[in-house]
Amino acid sequence: MVDAARRRVVARWAVEGNDVPPQRLAGEGLWFISSARGSLFRADPEQQRLVAVARNPVPVECRCLAAAPDGLLGTDTYDCGFAFTFDPRSGRHQDHGRVWLDDHRCNHGPAAFAGSAGRTLLANHGEATPTLWATDCLTNRHWRVGGPAVQLVRFTDGTVW
16 A cells, blocks of 8 residues: 555565456445456454455366476466476476566567476567567566567477477
8 A cells, every 4th residue: 555645665565476457346344356367355454464265176278388307397377477397107297487577478489498307488579569578487588589489399408499
């Protein structure tokens, strides 16, 4: 909560995850929704935090798919620009965050896991200015690699061409 006239933060609440900022829903109670993926939050005033109570498990269309040597699957989503991985053995998925906030749509293209451990996901992002991005699936960091890729090939040593 911000006091705009005095230019200061009055209270700061914590929010789980790395969703876009939730907006308060009209009506009774303190309910909030994040429109990017459809996460529903309830306010916990005692803890000064928003707690996720429901999330859309299949948020948006995926336009690329990569498979790591150990079987981990990776994808980037179209409408929100988030990177996700899925482990078919455990059934567990992990959200690695929004890749590029300013032009976040993922255009069609390839994806590949890079590195000896296969934990860096490469995929195109951006419709207005498409570029190739890397996501470190351990630290959830993202960085631009270069121009958009038409094809990506992973070699056995972990390099991607």
